[in-house]
Amino acid sequence: MTSYVAAIDQGTTSTRCMIFDHSGRVVASDQREHEQIFPQAGWVEHDAEEIWENTRAVAGGAIAKADLHPADIVAVGITNQRETALVWDRNTGKPVYHAIVWQDTRTDKIAAELGALGGGQERYRSKTGLPLATYFSGPKVKWILDNVEGVRARAEAGDLLFGNMDTWVLWNMTGGTNGGVHVTDPTNASRTLLMDLDTLQWDAEIAAEMGIPLSMLPEIRSSSEEYGKVRERGALAGVPIAGILGDQQAATFGQACLSPGEAKNTYGTGNFMLLNTGTEKVMSENGLLTTVCYKIGSNDTVYALEGSIAVTGSLVQWLRDNLGMIGTAAEIEEHARKVEDNGGAYFVPAFSGLFAPYWRSDARGAIVGLTRFVNKGHLARAVLEATAFQSREVIDAMNADSGVPLKSLKVDGGMVVNELLMQFQADILGVPVIRPVVNETTALGAAYAAGLAVGFWKSEDDIRTNWAKDKQWDPAMDESRRESEYHNWKKAVTKTFDWVTD
Ligand SMILES: Nc1ncnc2c1ncn2[C@@H]1O[C@H](COP(=O)(O)OP(=O)(O)O)[C@@H](O)[C@H]1O
Numbered sequence: 437m438t439s440y441v442a443a444i445d446q447g448t449t450s451t452r453c454m455i456f457d458h459s460g461r462v463v464a465s466d467q468r469e470h471e472q473i474f475p476q477a478g479w480v481e482h483d484a485e486e487i488w489e490n491t492r493a494v495a496g497g498a499i500a501k502a503d504l505h506p507a508d509i510v511a512v513g514i515t516n517q518r519e520t521a522l523v524w525d526r527n528t529g530k531p532v533y534h535a536i537v538w539q540d541t542r543t544d545k546i547a548a549e550l551g552a553l554g555g556g557q558e559r560y561r562s563k564t565g566l567p568l569a570t571y572f573s574g575p576k577v578k579w580i581l582d583n584v585e586g587v588r589a590r591a592e593a594g595d596l597l598f599g600n601m602d603t604w605v606l607w608n609m610t611g612g613t614n615g616g617v618h619v620t621d622p623t624n625a626s627r628t629l630l631m632d633l634d635t636l637q638w639d640a641e642i643a644a645e646m647g648i649p650l651s652m653l654p655e656i657r658s659s660s661e662e663y664g665k666v667r668e669r670g671a672l673a674g675v676p677i678a679g680i681l682g683d684q685q686a687a688t689f690g691q692a693c694l695s696p697g698e699a700k701n702t703y704g705t706g707n708f709m710l711l712n713t714g715t716e717k718v719m720s721e722n723g724l725l726t727t728v729c730y731k732i733g734s735n736d737t738v739y740a741l742e743g744s745i746a747v748t749g750s751l752v753q754w755l756r757d758n759l760g761m762i763g764t765a766a767e768i769e770e771h772a773r774k775v776e777d778n779g780g781a782y783f784v785p786a787f788s789g790l791f792a793p794y795w796r797s798d799a800r801g802a803i804v805g806l807t808r809f810v811n812k813g814h815l816a817r818a819v820l821e822a823t824a825f826q827s828r829e830v831i832d833a834m835n836a837d838s839g840v841p842l843k844s845l846k847v848d849g850g851m852v853v854n855e856l857l858m859q860f861q862a863d864i865l866g867v868p869v870i871r872p873v874v875n876e877t878t879a880l881g882a883a884y885a886a887g888l889a890v891g892f893w894k895s896e897d898d899i900r901t902n903w904a905k906d907k908q909w910d911p912a913m914d915e916s917r918r919e920s921e922y923h924n925w926k927k928a929v930t931k932t933f934d935w936v937t938d
């Protein structure tokens with residue numbers, strides 16, 4: 437009998453279930469989008485119950501499309517949008533508030549107040565690897581406890597649970613109020629500002645400073661081991677859930693970046709570049725994050741440096757949904773191809789402030805360099821180029837932190853079908869850009885973590901063997917143009933600073 441591994445990919449815009457065979461090939465997949473809720477400027481929420489409903493639907497959908505029985509699936513892995521924070525009642529299974537999404541900036545004041553206790557934005561960096569910014573989960577949980585009526589008392593009474601979306605999906609898949617497992621993995625926990633990067637345990641002192649009861653926090657287990665089995669009524673009934681990786685770490689694993697010095701860049705809602713630094717924890721001096729890359733069972737923890745960019749693909753969505761300038765995301769390339777260059781226009785999408793390498797929550801988006809000459813094609817180019825310029829900035833930071841210049845870049849994610857963007861990325865970096873055959877590296881990485889735990893794949897060598905190149909773009913821009921374009925971009929970025937002054 438042929439066996440398979442399934443992965444649930446709970447992303448920012450949609451939830452997918454994918455089924456993989458032993459060669460890492462996609463056998464079937466199903467996907468559902470969920471609503472993006474914007475209650476006010478800077479706030480972004482998700483309805484966690486809708487997400488759980490979608491998770492059940494796509495698990496059933498993928499199994500049906502593949503015409504398989506749960507007994508054909510040897511393990512399931514979970515991967516997820518990271519940092520997005522949810523608090524729910526362990527007795528009823530009901531969230532006390534929507535999930536607060538990673539892009540949400542409402543915790544700006546909380547971050548500033550915590551920083552004022554001493555050490556400013558760097559207060560928790562030595563323990564957690566992270567700057568004190570709106571991006572991470574801890575302050576989002578504090579906001580819920582401080583602002584939703586009656587919630588703090590319920591949390592202190594031990595009735596409430598916190599989780600990122602991995603934990604919410606796992607708890608529900610393993611039975612919810614009927615014996616649900618309340619667990620996370622170190623890649624997700626390393627995005628909360630609450631986990632000590634050395635011990636891989638919650639830091640009681642930081643949790644106390646944020647007023648978060650330890651009883652709410654999930655147990656931190658490895659990224660690859662059996663946490664429990666899918667509840668009997670589920671589409672994957674009885675299948676062991678055996679892998680959890682935050683989506684960007686999952687993509688790093690799925691891209692076979694398994695040795696120190698190997699890196700990938702994922703182009704989705706935002707962009708996330710991760711460089712495997714091995715068992716060494718490198719502390720950035722250039723605005724990058726230090727994060728857990730993966731921890732496979734009882735093996736040593738592998739760390740990564742990460743350059744997180746909040747807005748890349750979501751800028752294309754914004755053009756489509758808010759401006760109606762394009763009908764589909766793919767149309768942006770058609771418009772961009774009608775012109776030779778950006779016509780002098782630069783679009784800095786600081787919609788959630790700026791993440792790496794700036795960490796400026798006071799920044800807001802700007803289009804600069806406009807003249808009467810600029811047309812729709814130039815703007816389309818400026819939108820795509822923004823992704824490539826932002827990626828160059830994090831790669832420069834990575835080169836500076838690691839001391840080893842990147843020789844080539846492995847890419848994946850929804851935007852890498854855009855050929856113009858990929859060529860411009862190679863041009864502006866001056867190194868080749870390489871796309872793998874299986875672009876669904878996020879789900880694949882979670883499947884690998886689960887499959888390794890149950891012996892479906894024997895070792896990381898199987899992952900290396902399965903990886904194959906699909907396409908490569910080589911730099912074709914001359915050095916002086918590359919540097920002058922990049923110089924203009926850097927100047928454009930400075931125009932977004934100091935916008936939010938309250
Ligand atoms: N042809 C394209 N050109 C540019 N951007 C695209 C294209 N197709 C999809 N995208 C963008 O890719 C993103 C979706 O990528 P995906 O990896 O599925 O995202 P996520 O996992 O973050 O939900 C969307 O933001 C969309 O705007």
Ligand SMILES: O=P(O)(O)OC[C@H](O)CO
Pocket residue numbers: 446447448449516517518519538682683684704705706
């Ligand atoms: O869901 P994605 O692919 O947009 O990824 C979101 C990241 O995990 C946020 O840190």
